[in-house]
Amino acid sequence: MHRPLPSHDPRAIWSIAIPAMATNVATALIGIADIWIIGQLGDAAAQGAVEIGARLLMSLLVVFNFLKTATTGLTAQAAGQRNEQEKMAALLRASAIALAIGLVLLATKPVTVPLGLDLLEAGDEVRADAALYVDIRFWAAPAWLLNAALVGWLIGLRRVRTVLAVEVAVNLIHVGLGVLFVLVWDMGVMGIAYATLISETGKLAMLLVALLPSAKFPAFAAAARRPDLWEAGRMGALFRVNRDLFLRTLLLTAAILLVTRQGAIQGTTILAANAILFQMFMLTALLLDGFENAAQVLCGETIGAKDRDGFDKTVRRIMLRGIGTALILTGFFAVASGPVVASFSTDPQVVETVLRYDIWLLALPLAGVASFVMDGVFVGATWTRAMLGTMAAAFIAYGAMLWLTTPLGNHGLWLSFTVFLLIRAAGQFAMTPRLAARTFAPITAEK
Template sequence: MNRKILRLAIPNILSNLSVPLLGAVDTALIGHLDDAYYLGAIAVGSMIFNFIFWGFGFLRMGTTGLTAQAFGEEEQTASIMTLARALTVAAVIGVLIVVLQIWIADFSFWLVEASAEVERYTRIYFNIRIFTAPATLCLYAINGWFLGMQNARYPMIVTIFLNSLNIILDVFFVYSLGMHVDGVAWGTLIARYAGLSLAVILLVVKYKDWLQNYVHKLLLEVKAIKKFFSVNRDIFIRTLCLITTFSFFTAKSAEFGNVVLAANSILLQLWMIVSYGIDGFAYAAESLIGRYTGSDQQKRINLAVKYCFIWGIGIGVLASGVYAIFNVHILKIFTNQQDVIDTAMIYFLWTIAGPTVSSFSYIWDGIFIGATATGPMRNSMIIATGLVFLPTYGIGVFYLGNHALWLAMTLFMIARGATLTFFAPKHILRSNTG
């Protein structure tokens, strides 16, 4: 079982780590410019696009779960039709986002109370990056399908290529051409479409025989469509709560001023770096749990759950140790502004605790997605957001200031892990029957 987990997890970890590496490079590039508001603009801009794109993360997660179960059942037509439905939905939503960009921008800046400088440069960033929407969402669908097919290597190739190109372009635009947030946005736009092109090439070359199982009249089959949107509806609600939490965090950080916003964005980046590492095992859980659910092998489901947790929690504890030892040295990689570093150190204890307390919820997410037990995931996130995160900040901010944001985020992660643990015996960890 460990070998199967690592075969899926290692490519996922490598590809996942290139995502926060890109974010870290962007932060470091912009963080070494003259003013903190550039970094604030990247933080707010990234928050807006996280809200937009993460909301449609079901195109990746739901596609993985449904495809993995079809793979376990050895249903080639069901598998390829899942991809076709996901790509259709991704393309339609992506185009709609581009068409509605003016209203999306105005609504976003109405929600976020940033300084005039931050808003000005965020709009520059937004007006370019919004055109990545179709490519980003279609990549979600294709990579999700690859993972469901037990193929973690292709998403790794696509993601590493995309983010490596993005980093090269960002450095070129910012350092060589003297651009700022607009350079980062252009780098993202070009890299996204290059990544999508590579993904399509890999899909057509490797799965040419599978693609022949496409049946156009099944694209809108009522039963399959109902299941597709039922699973994805729950994931959408779950993800909406998640991005609301992270967006709320960034918006409230902006209210504390540009320096706190910059410090919080760096610390949150450190949380995300570890999450992408642990998510390698969560993705492995999605693929394996989905496969074993499809082939009705409960004993292997229970075993996969056990070992995915061992690996995921181990990474979380290791990361907490690294952060505790190298705290200020890590911060200096991201920025040379001493006021930002000093402010970040005040709140660094929360970043040390973050990887360990978050690891439980990340692994459970992968397990529940693979089993397409999306209702409990939705309920868990609603509880963690509405009954834990928001009340904790609302009460704590009067006494703790910015510390209240970090306390709320920490308790939010703990609540997610605890509620999913509560739901697991009924939906995942049944007695061994196969």
């Protein structure tokens, strides 16, 4: 059987990062395809409704993204320890929590959807279609949460290529259904929602099949019978990690929601333009998140193996490669951002507005890359309390910047978001030496 590359081997970074980048791009294509397909109707209100509906639903779900990130870190640490039963236990715990959260979300749907539309300032032009979109797509919430747990587990085992294959298949299904429902059958916003519902449930079925080689039934059953599977101490540690990641993601989601809300306040055209710009930012973020995935897995493995030297080398090597990739993305947007973003709408006013603000696409990759990589380091090391603290500080600064830059209008909004990314990274860099010294202290003491 082929043995994985050692965590400290530079080739291990690319063996995880490249498939993860491709996987993340495939994931982003769902949102990008939705905005592009609905944009071909030339209706800014319909495009704005999909943006608000998708942002609301994803905000409710993404706060539970700890199901992926925590599972990746804990699984990687178990792999570093060569603890097969703990790997199975990580999968069982994450899946049970995902299913429970999904059922709660469905039960509270009649309250959360109207409240969310109010908070996002959904005006009369977009509210009805946004509510229709969310009402249909919401039924895929349990599948989305289970998918997050399963993907996190597979990534923690370095099975990133498997995840990529699933994402590509799901995207082909999603885009094909979106084109059929919207551009052929003229189902409008409802067609986009049904395409997402079908593709998300199909993804769950594919992932369940994909995990079978690594989760054979005898090992899975042995983990399920473990008396300490749901033991208070182990569950307490899991919920501590998940709590911190939940609160951190809640703040990140609030920051993203403010981008949508501030755009909606400025009118339908700005809302539609910002939706396009944000999808481009998310594309760069998900590319750079390939290095976050590499940091989660490789740093988790080095900590599980108590390898301080390997940890330090891994962080440096991943950061350098992330910065280099961010420079390439900035160069691409410097050359091609105009025609790319303009293709996302046939409304001349929306296109003109997008081109007025696309300069921010040059700054965002460089501003965000360090925070993305350090997020992976902190998750892999399960330094989640510190991660929450740096996010809270950045969010407070973000709120202050939004207030101070109000006279700059939409430029002020994007400047504030850029500063938010920079402050997150600065806080994480500042805390890393102390956290690493504490994590590896037992090894030092023994020596």
